[in-house]
Amino acid sequence: MVKISSKNFKVPRPFLKWAGGKTQLLLELEKRLPQSILNSGIIEKYVEPFVGGGAMFFFLKRNYQVKHSILIDINPELILTYRVLQDDHLKLIDKLNDMEDEHLRKSEESRKENYYHIRSLYNRQMDVIDYDKYVPEWIHRAAYLIFLNKTCFNGLFRSNSNGEFNVPFGRYKNPTICDEVNLQYVHQALKKTELLCADFTRAEEFIEKDTLVYLDPPYRPLNSTSHFTRYSSEGFDDEDQMKLAKFYKKMDQNGSNLILSNSDPKNHDINDNFFDELYNGYNIQRVLAKRNINSKTSRRGEIKELIIRNY
Numbered sequence: 001m002v003k004i005s006s007k008n009f010k011v012p013r014p015f016l017k018w019a020g021g022k023t024q025l026l027l028e029l030e031k032r033l034p035q036s037i038l039n040s041g042i043i044e045k046y047v048e049p050f051v052g053g054g055a056m057f058f059f060l061k062r063n064y065q066v067k068h069s070i071l072i073d074i075n076p077e078l079i080l081t082y083r084v085l086q087d088d089h090l091k092l093i094d095k096l097n098d099m100e101d102e103h104l105r106k107s108e109e110s111r112k113e114n115y116y117h118i119r120s121l122y123n124r125q126m127d128v129i130d131y132d133k134y135v136p137e138w139i140h141r142a143a144y145l146i147f148l149n150k151t152c153f154n155g156l157f158r159s160n161s162n163g164e165f166n167v168p169f170g171r172y173k174n175p176t177i178c179d180e181v182n183l184q185y186v187h188q189a190l191k192k193t194e195l196l197c198a199d200f201t202r203a204e205e206f207i208e209k210d211t212l213v214y215l216d217p218p219y220r221p222l223n224s225t226s227h228f229t230r231y232s233s234e235g236f237d238d239e240d241q242m243k244l245a246k247f248y249k250k251m252d253q254n255g256s257n258l259i260l261s262n263s264d265p266k267n268h269d270i271n272d273n274f275f276d277e278l279y280n281g282y283n284i285q286r287v288l289a290k291r292n293i294n295s296k297t298s299r300r301g302e303i304k305e306l307i308i309r310n311y
């Protein structure tokens with residue numbers, strides 16, 4: 001049975017908690033949408049090449065008529081889960097409801113055991129799953145991922161260098177594992193949406209005049225010893241940022257509307273002009289956003305984010 005609660009108020013919304021999720025920035029981004037979209041409420045074509053948890057995509061779906069969308073991310077587990085929500089949401093909801101019932105019936109200690117059991121099933125499945133071909137096992141995998149995201153410590157997706165999910169158990173009183181109403185709305189939102197597991201450059205073939213493109217790449221990691229970051233935990237270093245700026249300039253040529261967000265390196269070093277130089281000539285604005293800068297709640301603070309538009 002569908003549980004209606006005040007939590008179901010804003011739907012559809014991200015079904016996963018995702019590192020760098022942009023919920024805090026949505027109103028600032030909305031203010032900066034092209035005037036024609038603000039006036040008409042219609043987005044003919046939307047492309048998001050770093051979709052992650054999709055805070056902006058779901059926000060636009062809630063508030064605008066988005067006619068056609070293309071969502072891209074390089075993370076195969078994420079795109080697999082979106083695809084299951086697109087094609088098999090009812091089976092996914094059934095599986096998640098069963099998992100939730102079983103989990104919440106247990107004592108705290110048994111929940112912990114159950115969590116590690118699911119985590120190990122998920123990690124073992126990685127060797128046999130075919131990410132290119134949709135098979136029923138995808139439904140289980142998507143359910144495991146959502147379960148782990150809702151019950152792990154800090155609720156994030158993180159894997160080690162072998163790709164194994166390695167976040168420890170999180171203690172929650174009564175976690176909602178199957179947010180059925182939202183998942184139904186997410187399924188609706190994913191109609192007329194193409195999903196691709198690919199590098200952001202694949203977006204090129206979909207971007208044309210008037211396409212709205214929102215780009216939210218991984219944050220530029222801080223490196224206290226050098227301003228040039230060659231390696232990053234997410235595999236997105238300064239060379240990738242430069243490749244992205246080149247891509248941005250190319251897409252600018254074809255009349256699309258580009259909005260890019262990024263952390264502002266000036267939060268930590270006022271002289272760091274990395275993005276100001278990279279996007280010189282574009283509309284660069286700095287806005288305040290709340291960000292969970294590390295896992296300790298006391299370190300949550302307001303910092304500046306960059307919003308860079310070509311209009």
Ligand SMILES: C[S@@+](CC[C@H](N)C(=O)[O-])C[C@H]1O[C@@H](n2cnc3c(N)ncnc32)[C@H](O)[C@@H]1O
Nearest residue numbers: 020021022050052053054055074199200216218
């Ligand atoms: C900051 S997160 C996006 C968060 C998203 N805006 C949200 O609200 O959840 C960046 C995303 O880029 C993806 N990513 C990293 N490198 C990529 C690449 N080369 N091409 C496409 N996606 C990439 C990551 O998997 C991650 O999901």
